[in-house]
Amino acid sequence: MLNAIVMMIVLGAGLGLLLGIAGVFFTVEQDTRVEQITSMLPGLNCGACGFPGCNGLANALVSKEATDPAQCKPSTTVQRDRIKAFMETGVDPVSSAHSHSV
Amino acid sequence: MAGLITLFISNVVISNVVLTKFLGMCPLLGVSRKSSSAVGMGLAVIFVIVGASIFTWTLYYTVLVPLNLQYMDLITFILVIAAFVQFVEMFLKKYSPALYKALGIYLPLITTNCVVLFVTLDNIIQGFDFVHMLVYSTAVPTGFMLVLYIFSTIRERLDQSNIPNAFKGNPIALIVAALMAAIFTSFAGLV
Amino acid sequence: MKKIISLTLFLALASALAGAVLAGVNSITAPIIEEQKIAAVKATLKEIFPSATEFAEVKFEDASGKVNNVYEAKGQGFALKVTVQGYKDIITFLIGYDLNGEAVGFKVVSINDTPGIGMRIGDQEFADLVIGSSVPTPVDTLAGATVSSAAVVKGIEAAIVVFKTLAEY
């Protein structure tokens, strides 16, 4: 029991630290829109859209290689409309709606 | 040596991981639309599986077995795979943008690719030593890449053909997979 | 920096909880799983040696690599668990020899072979062929299922080699 807990603490902390540090050292500037669209997709990375991963679809959407977020099969209509609105206006309807209400 | 070659060939063509064990179906249906992305994906999977196998095999025999924690295999393996994939992705993005463009973009897809977890678990189930583990973990994704590539070339042509409406897209791809499975069965007598 | 530490701590905490849960479940299930394994082997051994009461796993040497386990039925004979490569998949079977070297039982433990072709080695017909054989006169192959049955026959030959080292035959 104790073995298991200690081993998992070490592993979890080790991997977390590794990725955390890597995240600081390896950051690369990216079109922020790609990141924003990626966060609006379901994040399954299932590949059903035909692009390599959610990031791939987001990239394609930004570069106009893909036009319809409905290519992402697992996404809901709410998510699709949000992405569409974001691509047309450059403003995230959800977060801007929040800021208005405040 | 002969045993190793048999192991390699039988896992590339005979007990092909996609066509007989049905693993890695998501990328097969998703990334197989263009043959160039099939090769990129295939190479990335080979790299990740070999890397992840070395890590998990070592972890299992140097940490889990001595501590009598064999039942922690699943959770430690999946964590190691997820971290390894993410680390490689970040590393490539920073230091080799060219390689990242060719292979790296497929990396996030791989964490949820069941072939990776399958190979790492199977290395242990089959009781492989280090060398057999290396051969096995190269052979399985090679078979995956082979099928992915053949599949993508067929699909490029399928796009041009007249298909019943309901079968458009994935259903016809699955029919193609069925035919390929039938063809690959005939390799069975090879070894 | 602060962020890295807090994230790491969260991940470590989550991992620790997971470890605790799994260790808990394992401590409940481990003895039951162990019992199941022994019970499963015992049931098949009992089919081969119905009158035997005591079974024990024995150590052995096998150059062919086909024989996995050997069980001794005290005063009755030996049962050998053998794994071979069939037409496409792996076949595991148990074969029992009494102390006179006569095959007294044959049971396919697991087979995942081509249905319609290889499956026949799991049939009673093949079992009868094997049970009629003995150490000096091993089995012939079964027509129509040559790859699978040839593999099993090779496995039986390997079992005979091991059996000879164990029994004073």
Add this chain to the structure above:
Amino acid sequence: MKTLGNFLLNLLKENPVFGLYLGICSTLAITTNLDNAIGMGVSVLIVLTISNIMISSIRKITPDEIRIPVYIIVIATLTKAIELLIKAFAPTIDAALGVYLPLIVVNCIILGRAEAYASKNNIWKSTLDGLNMGLAYTLSLAAMSIIRQILADGVLSLNNPFNSTLIFEINIIPAEYRIAIFKEPIGAFLTFAFLAAGVAAIQNATAKKAEVK
């Protein structure tokens, strides 16, 4: 009655397996008979529901950057726990499902629902979602396994997984007309392709109807 109708409609329209192609690896692999399909379906149902509950209950304290690793830890823990319990209490299911049991971890349905639903909704809703999706998955597996088992073995049967006694067995197709190929990978792909095409046809038809209206 209306909710049942809605449920069935959703089962066809938003079927996680045949509509969205989620979790198809295990669907193709283990649907050779009804026993395996039910065993796998119920395992996924349990893991999915509990993971939805847990992820929903920690959704406010989970840091956004590491939410995926945290979800993976939760799901992997549950899967291993289920695997150990099945090994202990239903060894026949364990023997039949083999390595596909631990592979539940990478079943896209579970991580997908965690990310798309449970991380954004309250515990009660997430529980319902887990049950709903899990049931749809189980029914899809059952449908596919029934077709394959009848065509390949000519019989439909169900065993009690805890003591492997036969619950029922119906002979449908006489031995000489059985199609053994449906036990094989080819049969799995074909059955899946036709079921998926059927679902697509229904989706197309309802979409057309909506357009006409």
